[in-house]
Amino acid sequence: MDVVDRLRQVLPESVVLSDPDRIESYRYDRAMFCPAGVPAAVVLARETAHVQAAVRVAAELGLPVVPQGARSGLSGAANAIEGGLVISLEKMDQVLRIEPVDQYVVTQPGVFNAVLSRAVAEHGLFYPPDPSSWEFCSIGGNLATNSGGLCCVKYGVTTDYVLALEVVLANGEILRTGRNTVKGVAGYDLTRLFVGSEGTLGIITEATLALRPQAQRPHTMAALFDSAVTAGEAIVDIVRSGVSLSLLEIMDGTTIAAVNAYKRMDLPADAAAMLIAQSDTGGEAAIQDIAKVAQLCTDAGATDCIVADDPLEGDLLLEARRAGLVALEQLGTTMIDDVCVPRSRLADFIAGVERIAVEVGVTVGVVGHAGDGNMHPTVVFDATDPLQAARAQTAFDQIMAIGLELGGTITGEHGIGVLKKQWLAKEIGPVGVDVHRSIKQALDPLGLLNPGKVVP
Amino acid sequence: MDVVDRLRQVLPESVVLSDPDRIESYRYDRAMFCPAGVPAAVVLARETAHVQAAVRVAAELGLPVVPQGARSGLSGAANAIEGGLVISLEKMDQVLRIEPVDQYVVTQPGVFNAVLSRAVAEHGLFYPPDPSSWEFCSIGGNLATNSGGLCCVKYGVTTDYVLALEVVLANGEILRTGRNTVKGVAGYDLTRLFVGSEGTLGIITEATLALRPQAQRPHTMAALFDSAVTAGEAIVDIVRSGVSLSLLEIMDGTTIAAVNAYKRMDLPADAAAMLIAQSDTGGEAAIQDIAKVAQLCTDAGATDCIVADDPLEGDLLLEARRAGLVALEQLGTTMIDDVCVPRSRLADFIAGVERIAVEVGVTVGVVGHAGDGNMHPTVVFDATDPLQAARAQTAFDQIMAIGLELGGTITGEHGIGVLKKQWLAKEIGPVGVDVHRSIKQALDPLGLLNPGKVVP
Known part of the structure; x- marks a missing residue:
């Protein structure tokens, strides 16, 4: 029997999409250079039972299943597979229960990160994981990829709250x-x-997430440098000092220019790098933390330090940082790397990325979560030019290679998907690959769940 | 070939123990009522290669392997199996490398928690997980059981640092x-x-653990109550207030009396419960936090609040709390429960434990990590009296049952071992059991690693 007919036997009409035009928009996430097939059907699950029914049909017919959140992923993990099913969780978008005393929230996976964050804030609570995409990424996708964000440096990543x-x-x-x-x-x-298993072991249909009491309004500062490597050295000094920051971000000159153009902002155009630091400790302690960071930056060679006088100024700096990747996308096609290195090697890593950009002959904008060593060097190129596209891929790969050489990882928060599957094998080695395959086999013996993703 | 002879072919003489007298001391951890066999040999591994060689011999001969740390566990996970191998990691006791900038330590598993904590403190760093047994438990055991401790309420548990x-x-x-x-x-x-897999999936031979900058010297207060249930209500108020504490512990009157007798301390003998709270925020903020907690306790009905004037007084209170379980052991044989409930249900849980003690007719001393809802009601009894032993087991089980009824878990930090295997099945249900078995089968198809532990 045709898969669509079979699905309609067990699911409500409105849940099963088979119209090619509608299906088209469920084929890709935001990763570049990752192939996607045309699925036979998209199941717009509205409850767990719909997911169950669809998975059982897939098992019966031997069809691959791709679970999908908001398709904001950057590694192709949510890309559709030819002739398979897509199970979209976007309609399971309710925050189910907030428990203020026990400080947790029960939620469906389709809720956007920002929606959940605002819902719990109304109860004086705080859900820390805050990917830059928080306005358009779903909690289910955050769970599937173990998303990070800007405040990880103090509060950790998604998995720490599940x-x-x-x-x-x-x-x-x-x-x-x-x-x-x-x-x-x-x-x-x-x-x-x-x-973090990217839909290869099961489909998350509900989550209970730990919350914290709301943090204090942050104090913010920015420091400018005439070299990104010097900014990297300042980061090492800041980390070594033990000062507690809730955010420590970096943008290089390429990214600053892109943000100025895109957001019509007035960031200092001649800086080679800008660090943004925040402390949400509150009161006098936060003022002292930020003053200490400003001093460390000055000592490390910052050309200027700006301490934000009011929270709005701080918000504006953050907005600039969050806009970094989208601003770079305005310059051309982008490949966003996601290497995380030990923080003591950050300056070496930035120097290495600059060298790669020159040697390969591509533009690379460096933005990143400096405080935890998680950098997003972003290769910008013209995808219609095959030579440029090849160079972009070379630079993208060399950036991962240098990350591994410096004792880092190929992905700090974006995941493996299809984009980095071969690189995962390099990072974890043959025994690691075997263990991944054993676990995948144990939980999904027929290989139905997101096959071809993650596991090399 | 005899297992001891086979082991001696591949391992140095001094690594393989077969003398019955020496083997005897490697049979049990600190759990009560958990059976243990006599192993055929104990391998005192001094390096990873020794562990590898011993595991390969076990696989060749089809013998079960029990990995062992300092045998301070409370669930029988480290108990020997008749005729099998024990692989002890106690001689792999070196802290290998401390990285102050990147804030991590690389360590062998046999290092005691307190030894590691002091080693990193010399570099101004802090390893938070601090089980009460920290002076005599090993990091490997902490990893195998995902140990908690007193400062979890602010800093999380072992897994958060691995x-x-x-x-x-x-x-x-x-x-x-x-x-x-x-x-x-x-x-x-x-x-x-x-x-947390208690040696059933693999044997941990090295770990890289995250560290934090050293915390401030804590400010401490104690509050006394004429009812443990009232103390439980105060805890709920403290959690709801959002005040950030680095420690929030409870001891009931039975435990206070036991500590007074054991440590010759002068804790208030007429209190039915004592809360101890600490803030390590430092400076004025910590003083304010502690004052706020004192006020909340007073409002909730505390009969007295004592704010420690100096750190030494705070240390003394902590020493009393850490001595709680050992002090109760002086009164008879103990069965230490380890239920964790949502914090909003703490008062209900304490009331339930008191009811069970009366109904079953046993003594139960309640101590626990109140701030995260993890309680250690400890049944004290005369093990030579079969009637008392049966009652103790009944009370122990009923305490877990009430924990599950209140939405809690049967173990917050001590683990499953053999002691709670049947209760694990109740908590996680048949699908959970199936998934456990699949994963165990995937990683240990011959069932060699700590068989009969954890997985129901």
């Missing part, structure tokens, strides 16, 4: 992992096995 | 998980799968 999950397994059964309590060690940490 | 592991797998291969960087999402989170 207490419990509901997961539809490859056999259609529903697994509940984790707990509602702050601590718990009852059995294997299945929760964190599913977080 | 960046990378070296693991000897069931097939004798060496797996390296994780990374040296702050962030990373390259592949499945294997690191956290091994943490």
